Amino acid sequence: MKVLVVGGGGREHAIAYKAALSENVEKVYCAVGNGGTALENKCINVELTKIDEICDFAEKEKIDITIVGPEAYLEAGIVDEFKKRGLRIFGPSKEAARLETSKAYAKYFMNKYGIKTAKCEVFDDYDSALDYAKNSTYPIVIKADGLAAGKGVVICRNFNEAQKTLKEFMIEDILKGSGKKVIIEEYLEGVEATILSITDGNVIIPFISSKDHKTIYEGNIGPNTGGMGVIAPNPYCSKEVLEDFESNILNPTLLGIQNEKLDYCGIIYFGIMITKKGVYLLEYNVRMGDPETQALLPLLKTDFIKLINSSIDKKLKDVKIEWIDGASCCIVASSKGYPGKYETGYEIKIEDNIKGKVFIAGATFLNGKLITSGGRVLSIVALGEDIEKARKTAYEEIKKIEFDGMYYRKDIGA
Ligand code: AMP
Ligand code: GLY
Numbered sequence: 001m002k003v004l005v006v007g008g009g010g011r012e013h014a015i016a017y018k019a020a021l022s023e024n025v026e027k028v029y030c031a032v033g034n035g036g037t038a039l040e041n042k043c044i045n046v047e048l049t050k051i052d053e054i055c056d057f058a059e060k061e062k063i064d065i066t067i068v069g070p071e072a073y074l075e076a077g078i079v080d081e082f083k084k085r086g087l088r089i090f091g092p093s094k095e096a097a098r099l100e101t102s103k104a105y106a107k108y109f110m111n112k113y114g115i116k117t118a119k120c121e122v123f124d125d126y127d128s129a130l131d132y133a134k135n136s137t138y139p140i141v142i143k144a145d146g147l148a149a150g151k152g153v154v155i156c157r158n159f160n161e162a163q164k165t166l167k168e169f170m171i172e173d174i175l176k177g178s179g180k181k182v183i184i185e186e187y188l189e190g191v192e193a194t195i196l197s198i199t200d201g202n203v204i205i206p207f208i209s210s211k212d213h214k215t216i217y218e219g220n221i222g223p224n225t226g227g228m229g230v231i232a233p234n235p236y237c238s239k240e241v242l243e244d245f246e247s248n249i250l251n252p253t254l255l256g257i258q259n260e261k262l263d264y265c266g267i268i269y270f271g272i273m274i275t276k277k278g279v280y281l282l283e284y285n286v287r288m289g290d291p292e293t294q295a296l297l298p299l300l301k302t303d304f305i306k307l308i309n310s311s312i313d314k315k316l317k318d319v320k321i322e323w324i325d326g327a328s329c330c331i332v333a334s335s336k337g338y339p340g341k342y343e344t345g346y347e348i349k350i351e352d353n354i355k356g357k358v359f360i361a362g363a364t365f366l367n368g369k370l371i372t373s374g375g376r377v378l379s380i381v382a383l384g385e386d387i388e389k390a391r392k393t394a395y396e397e398i399k400k401i402e403f404d405g406m407y408y409r410k411d412i413g414a
Pocket of ligand 2 (some may be wrong): 285
């Protein structure tokens with residue numbers, strides 16, 4: 001089989017690596033891939049970014065399965081275009097992708113199907129939003145409706161902060177359209193977890209739970225990033241939490257997908273908050289998480305490509321997903337200055353005897369060297385019998401990696 005992976009971050013390196021391990025896979029093309037996929041067994045990078053070019057390539061090369069990483073392609077309708085041409089692709093349609101690409105739609109869907117979530121109001125008019133903020137009890141959470149690369153959610157402690165956020169989103173339009181409509185939401189206190197799952201529209205099968213670490217500094221302080229590390233499973237996801245999640249979030253989500261006739265074979269990412277009043281859904285993403293994917297895929301025992309094929313063929317109900325018995329720890333190394341301004345162009349040195357798996361995110365392979373090119377540069381993933389053992393190995397092994405300005409959090413999974 002020939003597989004095509006769309007995207008070029010750490011998540012896509014992990015997807016390509018796992019696809020290449022599948023016994024029936026002969027070649028994995030990555031559009032555009034990165035320095036990691038350039039060096040990965042069976043993988044070849046192709047310089048294609050436009051949907052019609054990617055489609056043409058899949059047609060010409062007789063690609064058996066295309067797997068989409070980033071949400072922007074799903075929003076732009078890559079799945080619809082592939083299906084129109086009779087090509088096999090793993091991901092939700094543009095319409096189904098609205099569960100991530102419009103937070104207002106996602107909240108409408110959650111409320112319609114009785115999915116437990118924070119109370120909210122939607123506004124597309126600044127004055128009404130401001131009025132509502134004036135009469136709110138704080139904190140409140142203001143969310144831009146559209147995609148905002150992690151910059152669209154602000155927790156406001158008082159009216160001044162709310163006013164500033166509303167002005168920036170709705171009037172100054174700093175999110176280029178995505179913040180013209182906002183959601184103002186009740187603040188929930190608790191611990192967060194991510195549950196990725198796979199669906200074919202008939203069933204949704206949850207993966208192992210995980211825990212992202214979003215802020216740049218230790219102790220969960222500082223600005224949010226794309227994710228600085230992940231442990232899996234999430235120690236807060238007890239049996240009771242998972243049962244609560246299945247009955248109040250996962251099952252009604254499936255019902256909603258079916259009732260709304262959403263064309264959905266792909267990954268559903270549930271971002272949940274575990275509170276004293278039970279489990280709430282914060283958000284859906286309609287794709288794999290980054291860096292959750294890097295932590296989870298090395299634990300997956302079931303053949304990844306066979307699993308994706310079962311989803312596309314709507315045969316997931318016959319599948320039992322198997323996982324390695326143990327835990328995973330993924331530590332992200334970033335460029336100095338990230339998530340603000342940062343420099344690139346530094347050589348990455350990795351010792352040959354490194355254990356665990358290194359996934360490259362923001363680096364290119366140039367003249368025989370890996371050179372930094374992004375904010376989040378790479379991650380190391382180690383497995384262990386439990387979280388403590390996995391994180392111990394990950395922290396030992398990351399010392400074998402070096403580049404100028406390399407930064408990582410010392411408390412992933414602590
Ligand atoms: P979202 O993109 O909706 O997941 O929001 C991004 C982050 O904002 C989440 O991971 C939470 O840390 C935080 N957040 C979102 N909604 C709420 C809420 N209602 N209460 C508290 N924190 C929230
Ligand atoms: N790690 C968070 C995300 O992928 O959205």
